[in-house]
Each structure stands twice: as C-alpha cells, then as structure tokens.
Amino acid sequence: MKKSKLLWTIFATFFKIGLFTFGGGYAMIALLEREFIGKKQWIKNDEFLDMLAIAESTPGPIAINMATYIGYSQAGFLGSFFATLAVCLPSFIIIFAISLFFDKFLALKLVGYAFRGIQACVTFLILQAGLKMLKEMKKGVMEIILFTLTVGCFVAFTLFAVDFSSIFYILIGAVVGLVVYLIFDFKKRKKPMLIEEEPPCAREKLQVEDEKEDEER
Incomplete structure (x- = not known):
C-alpha cells in the first residue's frame, strides 16, 4: 500500500471512530478492536x-494515546x-457547533433522552470489548493466577x-504481575536439571556404525 493511501486510510478510519464514539475514550475500545484487529488486522x-x-498509564486521554500509537506503528x-x-477533529467540530447555541441545545428534552440511550x-x-479481550487472553496457569489475584x-x-x-490500579497490576513471575521463575530454578540421555535407537545406530568401521579396517 502506498504511503499516501495508507495515511488517508488512517485518517478516514480514525475520523469515523472519533465521530461515532460517545461516552469517552473507553467507548472507543470496541471500535478500535473491531477495526484494527478484526477488519484490517494491523495489530494482534x-x-x-x-x-x-x-x-x-501515560498522560492524556486514552483515545488520543491509542490513536497516536496505532498511527505511528x-x-x-x-x-x-x-x-x-x-x-x-469530529469532537472539535461538534462542540464548536453546539457552543454557538448551547442554551437552546440543552433545553431540548429529546436531546437528553437520546444521550441516555447512547x-x-x-x-x-x-x-x-472487555469480555472479548478476556476470552482471547492466554489460559496458562500463571495467567490464571495473575488474573485472579x-x-x-x-x-x-x-x-x-x-x-x-x-x-x-495499573501499577498494582504491574506489581502483582512481577511478583507472580518471580515466584514461578524461582520455582523453575529450584528444579534439578535433568541430563538428557540418548534414546535406545540412537545408541544402537551408533553401535552399528562403529562395527561397520571396524570391519572395513
């Protein structure tokens, strides 16, 4: 895909997401997951x-941070x-338009009921989106313990x-993850290292080869 076409695709996709996202940055998670994992498969x-x-965990609205990350990647x-x-851009345009007749906009009861439905x-x-991401998470023992804690x-x-x-909350999750990892890593190191032996078939094969070499000599 050409760079100009890719940039236009990025702009159009995020403009659509910004236009139809109501309720803050977390509402964008489902749309981002659907667009970039399901449809375009840009990220895993x-x-x-x-x-x-x-x-x-970084400063600023989560929606902008996610858009910046995906666009850069x-x-x-x-x-x-x-x-x-x-x-x-969509939020700026809509808020600017609403600010021109803000009082009249708030007075409309239909608008209030519409936003309750939204x-x-x-x-x-x-x-x-949360349930779908939960289903797609790894199901190992360490992951289950980490999630439960x-x-x-x-x-x-x-x-x-x-x-x-x-x-x-994010820092607490990080600390729990590190503690669980260190515990599992410590248990792995305590297990005695087993010396791998050659399988019987391999030993027999080497023995036959040695006998052939002796006969040739």
Whole structure:
C-alpha cells in the first residue's frame, strides 16, 4: 500500500471512530478492536492489550494515546499525526457547533433522552470489548493466577471503598504481575536439571556404525 493511501486510510478510519464514539475514550475500545484487529488486522490481540495498558498509564486521554500509537506503528510520525488529528477533529467540530447555541441545545428534552440511550449503548460496547479481550487472553496457569489475584485486589478495594486513580490500579497490576513471575521463575530454578540421555535407537545406530568401521579396517 502506498504511503499516501495508507495515511488517508488512517485518517478516514480514525475520523469515523472519533465521530461515532460517545461516552469517552473507553467507548472507543470496541471500535478500535473491531477495526484494527478484526477488519484490517494491523495489530494482534496481545499488542492491542499492551497498547491499551500503555495508553492508560501515560498522560492524556486514552483515545488520543491509542490513536497516536496505532498511527505511528503503521506509518511513523505522519501516521501518528493524522491519526491524532482525525480522532480529535469530529469532537472539535461538534462542540464548536453546539457552543454557538448551547442554551437552546440543552433545553431540548429529546436531546437528553437520546444521550441516555447512547450512554446505555456505550456501557454495553465497553463490556463487550472487555469480555472479548478476556476470552482471547492466554489460559496458562500463571495467567490464571495473575488474573485472579489482580481482580481480587480490585474487588477488595471496591468493597472497602478505597478510591485510587487509574494509574495506581495499573501499577498494582504491574506489581502483582512481577511478583507472580518471580515466584514461578524461582520455582523453575529450584528444579534439578535433568541430563538428557540418548534414546535406545540412537545408541544402537551408533553401535552399528562403529562395527561397520571396524570391519572395513
């Protein structure tokens, strides 16, 4: 694909995502997953999860961070520029238009009810994207233990009404991941190294070859 065509595809895709994303950056997750993993297959699911963690842990809105990351991964600096511009442009245009008649816009009851329906839809999209990513995660023993401990910590914080910023939740998840990895790595090192023996068929083959060499001599 030519660079100009790729940049246009990036711009058009993110403009569409920015135009139809309601409810904040998390509502964009389902659309990004559908576009770039399902349709275009630009990134893999594991990379998408890593990108999501990086976008959440860095300053700025998660939607812009994700757009910048994907754009750069596909077309370098220009890709990140056009992706970021495209995802911000629809919001800028719509908010600018609303600000011209803001009071009249808020007075419309139909608008309020419409946004209530949009909020319910956004909640479903976020939940759907989360469940799909959960299904596609690795199902090893370490991953299951890691997931259980991390979710257990978050549930405990919620029950005891401990309110943290999202960055602290990410740091807690990182600490849990490191602890679980170190425990598994320590157990692997404690296991005695087994010396691999040659299979019987290999030993017999070598013995036959040695006998042939002796006969030739």
